[in-house]
Amino acid sequence: MKVPAFRRPLMPFIPDSEFRKLLDACNRRQFLGRRDYAILCFLWDTGVRVSELAGLRVDAMDISAGTARVTGKGSKERMVFFSRATAAALLGYRARLGRTVTSPHFFTSVANQPILPNAVNQMIRRLSHRAGVTVTT
Numbered sequence: 001m002k003v004p005a006f007r008r009p010l011m012p013f014i015p016d017s018e019f020r021k022l023l024d025a026c027n028r029r030q031f032l033g034r035r036d037y038a039i040l041c042f043l044w045d046t047g048v049r050v051s052e053l054a055g056l057r058v059d060a061m062d063i064s065a066g067t068a069r070v071t072g073k074g075s076k077e078r079m080v081f082f083s084r085a086t087a088a089a090l091l092g093y094r095a096r097l098g099r100t101v102t103s104p105h106f107f108t109s110v111a112n113q114p115i116l117p118n119a120v121n122q123m124i125r126r127l128s129h130r131a132g133v134t135v136t137t
Contacts, residue, residue, distance in 0.1 A: 025131040038093035046080040056106045
């Protein structure tokens with residue numbers, strides 16, 4: 001007897017127009033808005049998991065080359081690539097920090113602690129509500 005194949009559902013898809021609304025909902029005049037904008041750009045461009053983004057370290061980023069080394073499931077490392085537009089968003093976020101960064105993590109909270117996956121999911125829900133977009137996290 002043959003065991004039926006397990007079919008996993010596809011990941012939710014966000015159309016470009018709705019993603020643009022999410023980006024527009026970020027107030028880039030403030031630290032959190034720049035950080036959120038950079039996070040959204042990085043997630044969209046690279047397709048990394050939220051947990052991979054949360055674990056991203058400063059020494060794993062080469063913004064000028066448009067590459068990042070991420071650690072995924074099973075502690076497997078891989079390289080991801082991002083566009084010049086995302087690189088500009090990342091540089092804008094880092095420039096906006098305006099304080100001594102002691103965390104080795106690239107994305108941090110206001111308290112200079114590594115951002116947690118749950119905080120990223122909450123940020124996406126908050127922005128989707130503000131933008132009037134339905135997003136599943």
